[in-house]
Amino acid sequence: MRAVLVPSPGAADVLQVTEVDRPSPGPGQVLVRVAVAGVNYMDVYQRSGAVSLPTPFVAGVEGVGTVVEAGDGVDDLPIGRRVGWLRGGQGSYAEYVLVDAAMAVPVPDDVPDETAAAVLMQGVTAHYLATDTYPVQPGDTVLVHAAAGGVGQLLTQVVALRGGRVLGTVSTEQKAAIARAAGAAEVLRYEEVPDRVHQLTGGVGVAAVYDGVGRATFDAGLASLRPRGVLVVYGTSSGPIPPLEIPRLQSGGSLYVTRPTVVHYTATRDELRARTDELFGWLASGQLHISIGGRFPLADVARTHRDLESRRTTGKLLLFLADGAGPA
Ligand SMILES: NC(=O)c1ccc[n+]([C@@H]2O[C@H](COP(=O)([O-])OP(=O)(O)OC[C@H]3O[C@@H](n4cnc5c(N)ncnc54)[C@H](OP(=O)(O)O)[C@@H]3O)[C@@H](O)[C@H]2O)c1
Numbered sequence: 001m002r003a004v005l006v007p008s009p010g011a012a013d014v015l016q017v018t019e020v021d022r023p024s025p026g027p028g029q030v031l032v033r034v035a036v037a038g039v040n041y042m043d044v045y046q047r048s049g050a051v052s053l054p055t056p057f058v059a060g061v062e063g064v065g066t067v068v069e070a071g072d073g074v075d076d077l078p079i080g081r082r083v084g085w086l087r088g089g090q091g092s093y094a095e096y097v098l099v100d101a102a103m104a105v106p107v108p109d110d111v112p113d114e115t116a117a118a119v120l121m122q123g124v125t126a127h128y129l130a131t132d133t134y135p136v137q138p139g140d141t142v143l144v145h146a147a148a149g150g151v152g153q154l155l156t157q158v159v160a161l162r163g164g165r166v167l168g169t170v171s172t173e174q175k176a177a178i179a180r181a182a183g184a185a186e187v188l189r190y191e192e193v194p195d196r197v198h199q200l201t202g203g204v205g206v207a208a209v210y211d212g213v214g215r216a217t218f219d220a221g222l223a224s225l226r227p228r229g230v231l232v233v234y235g236t237s238s239g240p241i242p243p244l245e246i247p248r249l250q251s252g253g254s255l256y257v258t259r260p261t262v263v264h265y266t267a268t269r270d271e272l273r274a275r276t277d278e279l280f281g282w283l284a285s286g287q288l289h290i291s292i293g294g295r296f297p298l299a300d301v302a303r304t305h306r307d308l309e310s311r312r313t314t315g316k317l318l319l320f321l322a323d324g325a326g327p328a
Contacts, residue, residue, distance in 0.1 A: 002321075003058045003094035004301050009049030012305035015059060017298055022096050025071035029098045032083060036117040037092045038062035039304045039317035040150075041212075041237055047305060050240070053090075059301075060092030060319075064107060064117045074101040082107045084276075086121040087263060093301060095321050102269045105276045111283065118290040118316040119154070121262070123279045124272070125234065126154035128265035130162060133258060134208035134230040138163030141201050143193070143209040143224055144184070145217050146237070148175035148314045153182040153291050155210055161287055167200055169193060169217070171311055178291070178314050190217060194224040201226070205253075208232060215239035227253035234260055291315030 001022045004015050025031045037060045045051040047059060064084040067077050077083065085092075088103030107116045129151075130136045136159050144159065146152045147168025156166045160183035168184035169192075170176050176187040188196050190213075197206060205226035211217050214236030221231050233241065249255040266272040282288035293315035296304050304317045 001095040002298060003091065004060065004298065005056050006047050006053075006059050007056045009047065009052075009055070012047070012302040012309070015047065015302045015305065017301065020058065020094070023091075023098050025069050025074075025098055027072040028074060028101050029071040030067045030074055030077050030083070030101050030104055031069040032063070032065040032085075032089070032097055032099050032104070033068050034063045034065040034092060034095060034097055034321045035113045036064050037094075037319040037321060038086075038117045038121055039308065039319060040121050041235060041308065042121075043093075044305055044309055050236075058091030058094050058097075060094070060097075061090055062086045062117065062121045063089060063092040063097065063321075064113045064120075065097075065321075067104075068096070070101070077101055077104055077106070082109075082113075084116040084120050086124055087266065093298065093319060103266070103272065105273065108280055108284075111280060114292060114295070114318055115283065115290055117318055118292055119279055119283065119288075120276070122150040122316060123154050123288070123290075124266060124275045125151050125262050126158045127275045127279060128262065129155055129210055129232060129234060129260070130158040130164075132265060133232050133234075133260045134210075136162040136164040136208070140164045140207040142166060143197060143206045143221065144168045145190075145209070145211045145213045145221070146170070147179035147182065147184050147187065149212070150291075150293070150313075150316045151212055151235075153178065153315060154288070156182040156184050157288055159183075161282070167197060167206065175314060182289075182291070190220070193217070193220040197224040205229060210234065212236075213238045214241050222248065222252055222255065222257075225252065225255050228255070229253065230256040230258065232258055232260065293317055295320060 088100030209221040212235030216238035
């Protein structure tokens with residue numbers, strides 16, 4: 001089968017489209033024929049070595065496809081069932097991948113492959129951040145960094161759904177329009193944080209900062225919080241954050257900092273399905289909109305990583321696996 005291999009960590013050009021053996025499912029696993037794989041910043045961290053995996057490995061953690069074989073003990077995912085996954089399926093940039101059955105989410109019939117692939121990782125992340133990590137209350141003002149990004153656009157929408165007001169950061173005018181369309185009440189450039197945040201909140205500061213950028217935004221985010229505010233660092237697209245001196249939380253106003261990951265917020269199948277059920281419901285009712293920033297054939301995989309790392313993208317990037325499917 002065709003797959004994208006990372007032979008050793010490095011820049012985007014280490015990604016190799018190559019032939020590898022098709023795997024067989026073990027107990028509790030299903031073999032899925034992949035239709036669409038999602039491109040995520042996690043794939044960049046794994047490829048670059050920022051997140052270390054034994055090499056060589058097949059890239060990709062997310063996708064949508066059809067169950068073609070089930071391992072022992074899997075009795076609720078019949079052959080032919082369309083499923084999506086955002087974890088438990090390492091090696092998703094491939095024609096076939098093994099997925100942990102507990103982490104395979106049945107995709108409703110009326111949700112197309114690319115919609116499901118665009119809403120799983122980034123939608124579940126937006127969901128847990130705004131409902132559990134810092135549960136947005138009606139009337140809260142929060143700061144969402146990279147609001148035109150994949151997670152950023154969905155998080156902006158979920159905050160707004162919960163009655164919150166979003167101040168969103170972006171790097172360009174084109175991204176500002178996208179963040180506004182997602183529901184950001186105010187759009188800021190990064191260098192305007194924290195001063196403009198204080199202006200826009202009557203000098204109080206925001207209830208929470210949702211930060212997937214990391215090193216470049218951490219200090220200004222901390223300085224944007226109201227007393228007892230929460231800094232949620234859920235990613236580090238600009239690089240890792242140096243160690244934090246705890247007294248800064250006291251002097252900043254009894255602040256909280258947390259570093260959540262999707263693994264701990266989808267710890268059980270029931271928790272994962274509760275989140276995906278609510279997301280699919282919001283899609284069906286038109287309360288949530290997905291934004292696909294690019295559709296690519298497997299051969300263009302290196303370009304997807306280059307574009308993501310150089311901040312050229314908005315919304316979700318998708319790789320189409322099946323011959324003849326997806327982009328021309
Ligand atoms: N913890 C979790 O559970 C979890 C799950 C999924 C994703 N994440 C994290 O969420 C973040 C967003 O992921 P995504 O896939 O949706 O990507 P994305 O936000 O679509 O892309 C990254 C964006 O970050 C902004 N950025 C600011 N400084 C940057 C820099 N120095 N280098 C690159 N980008 C920079 C850019 O937007 P501007 O041009 O507007 O600045 C860029 O478009 C990532 O950090 C990812 O690791 C975390």
